Amino acid sequence: MCDSTSSIMKIKEKLGFIGGGNMAKAICEGINKKGLMDYSQVHVSGPHVENLTWWQDKGAHIYSQNGRVVENADVIFICVKPHVLPSAISNIYQTLSGPVKSKLFVSILAGIELDQLENVLSTLEDCARIIRVMPNTPIMIGQGFTVFCPGNKATLHDISLVKSILDTLGICRQVPESMINAIGAVSGSGPAYVYLIIEALADAGVKQGIPRPMAIEMAAKTTLGAAKMVLDTGKHTAALRDEVCSAGGTTITGIHALETGGVRAALFNAVESATKRAHELGQKRH
C-alpha cells in the first residue's frame, strides 16, 4: 500500500508491466511525476529487450521473459494488445522458475472481460486476483480519466491500492463491468477524437490566415478552457453554448455549419463503432 508517514503517499509495492508500450509508459510516468515511486521499483517485460531501453534508462528492471516480471513484482499491469494476451500469458508459464502466490493483476486491455482474464490466469493461481481498468493517455500528465472494476477474488486491500494509484493520475471511478467497453469508447479512445478535432480547428484557422503555431495553441487552449468550464461551473453544455452564441452573430452561423456537417452523428457513430469493436476484441474476432 502507500507509505503515509511521509508527506507524499509513496507506493511501497513493486510494480510490474507485461508489455512496455505507450500505456505502460503513460501509467509509470504519471505515477513517477507525482513522486509516488521510483523506477527502481518497476519491472517490465517485452519480447525484444532491446526495445526496452527507455525503461532501462529510467532505472527500471527489464526482461524478455514475462515470468520474471510476475516473480519480481507485487502488482502486475498487463499492458499488451488484446490479441497478444494468450501468448503473453503462456510466456509467463514457460518462464516462471517456481510457484507464484499473492500477486495482483491489473488488466488495461480493451474488450477482454474479467472472466476471460481469470480463465487465462487460472493455471498460475487458483484464485487469480484481477482488477480490470480502462485508462486513457492523459494519465501521463495527471489529467486522466480511468475506470476500474474488480474481479471476484480481488480483496478490499487490492481495490484500495489500485484506486489510490489511479486517483493520482486524474479522475478515477469504480463502475460495473458492463459499462467498461462503452466507457473505453468515450474516454479511452476520446483523446484521439479530440486531437483530430483540435487539428481540424487549427487547420481551419490556418486557412483563414492564422500562423500554424498560434492556430494549434489556440485550438488546444480553447478545447482545454471549454472543458474546464464544463467541469468547474457544472452548467449544462447547452447553457454554456448559449453564452457564446450571440443572436444573429458569428458563432451560431458556425454551429449551423457544424450541424449541417453532422458532427453530432459522427461522434455517436464513433462511440458506437468503438464499443462494438471492444466487444469483438473480447470475442476474439480480431
Ligand SMILES: NC(=O)C1=CN([C@@H]2O[C@H](COP(=O)(O)OP(=O)(O)OC[C@H]3O[C@@H](n4cnc5c(N)ncnc54)[C@H](O)[C@@H]3O)[C@@H](O)[C@H]2O)C=CC1
Ligand atoms: N493506447 C491507449 O490510449 C489505450 C490502450 N489501452 C489498452 O492498453 C493495451 C496496450 O496498448 P498500448 O500501450 O497502446 O500498445 P503498445 O503497442 O504501445 O504496447 C504494447 C506492448 O506490448 C509488447 N508486447 C507484444 N507482445 C508481447 C508479449 N508476448 N509479452 C509481453 N509484451 C509484449 C509490445 O512490444 C509493446 O511494447 C491494449 O490492450 C489497449 O487495449 C487501454 C486504454 C487506452
Ligand SMILES: O=C(O)[C@@H]1CCC=N1
Ligand atoms: O484503440 C484501442 O483499442 C485502445 C483502447 C482505448 C484506446 N486505445
